[in-house]
Every structure is written in structure tokens, then in C-alpha cells.
Amino acid sequence: MSKKHPVIAVTGSSGAGTTTVKKAFEHIFFRLGVKPLMIEGDSYFRYTLREMQARIAQAQKEGKNFSHFSIEANLLDELEQTFRTYGETGAAKRRYYIRSEEEGNKLGYPVGTFSPWEEVPPGTDLMFYEGLHGAIKTETIDVARFTDLLVGVVPIVNLEWIQKIHRDNALYGYKPEDTTEVILRRMEDYVKVITPQFSRTDINFQRVPLVDTSNPFIARDIPTPDESIVIIRFRDPRKFDIDFGYLLAMIHKSFMSRHNSIVIPGGKMGLAMEIIFRPIIERLMEERATT
Numbered sequence: 001m002s003k004k005h006p007v008i009a010v011t012g013s014s015g016a017g018t019t020t021v022k023k024a025f026e027h028i029f030f031r032l033g034v035k036p037l038m039i040e041g042d043s044y045f046r047y048t049l050r051e052m053q054a055r056i057a058q059a060q061k062e063g064k065n066f067s068h069f070s071i072e073a074n075l076l077d078e079l080e081q082t083f084r085t086y087g088e089t090g091a092a093k094r095r096y097y098i099r100s101e102e103e104g105n106k107l108g109y110p111v112g113t114f115s116p117w118e119e120v121p122p123g124t125d126l127m128f129y130e131g132l133h134g135a136i137k138t139e140t141i142d143v144a145r146f147t148d149l150l151v152g153v154v155p156i157v158n159l160e161w162i163q164k165i166h167r168d169n170a171l172y173g174y175k176p177e178d179t180t181e182v183i184l185r186r187m188e189d190y191v192k193v194i195t196p197q198f199s200r201t202d203i204n205f206q207r208v209p210l211v212d213t214s215n216p217f218i219a220r221d222i223p224t225p226d227e228s229i230v231i232i233r234f235r236d237p238r239k240f241d242i243d244f245g246y247l248l249a250m251i252h253k254s255f256m257s258r259h260n261s262i263v264i265p266g267g268k269m270g271l272a273m274e275i276i277f278r279p280i281i282e283r284l285m286e287e288r289a290t291t
Helices: 018-032 049-061 076-089 101-107 157-172 176-199 244-250 266-290
Strands: 007-011 036-040 126-131 149-153 203-209 228-234 255-258 261-265
Touching: 007 018, 007 076, 018 036, 018 126, 018 149, 018 266, 076 126, 126 266, 157 176, 157 203, 203 266, 228 266, 244 255, 244 261, 244 266, 261 266
Parallel strands: 007 126, 007 149, 036 126, 149 203
Antiparallel strands: 203 228, 228 261, 255 261
């Protein structure tokens, strides 16, 4: 953790909705005039798309599971080093994983490969990471301890699967059965690698649908925000001086479900993020200015 160079990380599974949260933070950064260094979790994949496909095929022959959720499939030691170095110096290296032809044409590299590592320009106010492993901790790696704010995005699992199936089809043209196969292959790593992180996050956003999602693999559409509620859990409300009375007054139809959890209508999630995160970022910037 660093007052001079804060690190914010948003972590969640593929299809969880971390990109939506990222956009909310981007809006807050813009309004406050904060210049962030944006880091994508995909850039810490260990393998290119072709290499990953070969690793998965080999693991399947051996009766094993292997996925981008896996510890071994990522450069997590380098991710930890990036968080630590930025916190200490405000400097870091960055690269991009090319996910689409549009990105490839823009950056000049084939889909499924990486751009070279480059030093990021100086002068950023904070680092913002969005990806799969922002709160990862193993026997040798502890990424979470180098963060100043950790946010988890954790929809109910059936909703998460619906979102992933629809997203993969819309963005990459994957058939539902192909995405279902990926979900099954990732399940062991989801349980062992992804879910433990949400016990380390400072704030979790868990979206719960209010419509039937009992068979996510045949769902024709994603439940809308107004067909959902969102549970916001604060691991330690004192850390960020969370005023639950103020939140309840500002967010219509919200209520407390536990001493550290507030439930809000799904359509109010953006408002809740503005109310919760803006003062946290303002405080981080004030502390940075006085350090």
C-alpha cells in the first residue's frame, strides 16, 4: 500500500461484470481530474492464444483442467511486482493482450498475441487494475497486500454464466455450447483460485436476479438491472469511514441486511458506486498530495 502512488484493483471472473465497474471508475476519474494508469489483467496471461490452446489440449489428454483462471497460466509474480513497484515509485511496465481484430489493427499485432512490454509514461495519479487476479494470494505471491482499494464483482453464479454466454457470443461469436465447455473446464480453478479472493476484497458487489435463472444455458436474455438487486458488502466499514445512514438516505428502497452489508435496487448500482467510491478516491488523492 502507498499513499503517494495508490493502487486500486477490481477483480472478478470472466463475465462477472468487472468492465462495467471499470467504466464507473473511469467516469469518477474524469470528473475528479484524476489521471490513472490502466492495467488489464489479460496482459498477465502467460501464453499466447495458440500456446494456450496447446496447453489446454495437453491437459485434457492427461485428465487435468487448465484455464486462464489457473495460477500457472498467468504471470502472477510479475503482477505482484507491478503493484509493488508502482506503489513504491509510480513507475511500471505495461503490455496489451490482443483480443479482437479491431485491437490488432490498432496496435499492429495478431489476435491472441501480446504487444511488447513498455515503460508507462510518468505522471499518473494512481494505478487501476481490472482482471481475474487482483486479490490473489498463494504461498509465494500476495498481490492483494499491495492494494489500497480492492473491489470484488461477484454475481450469483447462474447470472454470471448467462452474462458470459451472451458476452462471448456478442464479442467473439462463440456458440453457447462452446462457452459452456469453457465454464465446465474452468470450474475447479473457479472454486480454488477465483472465489477465495472475495474474502480479501474491501468491497464486494453481488448482483442477484429477481427472475428465474435456474437454467442459465438456455436463457434468451440477461436479466436487466431493474430485475435485480445488488448486495454491497464492506469487509471493514471503518477502513473507508462508510456512513450507512447516508447511503440508506441517498439510495431509495435500500436496506441493511447485515451490519456490514447494504441491499440496493439493481438499477441504482451506478449511483451507489458514485456515492461510495468518489469520497474514497478523493481521500486517496488528498493523502497523496500531502505525502
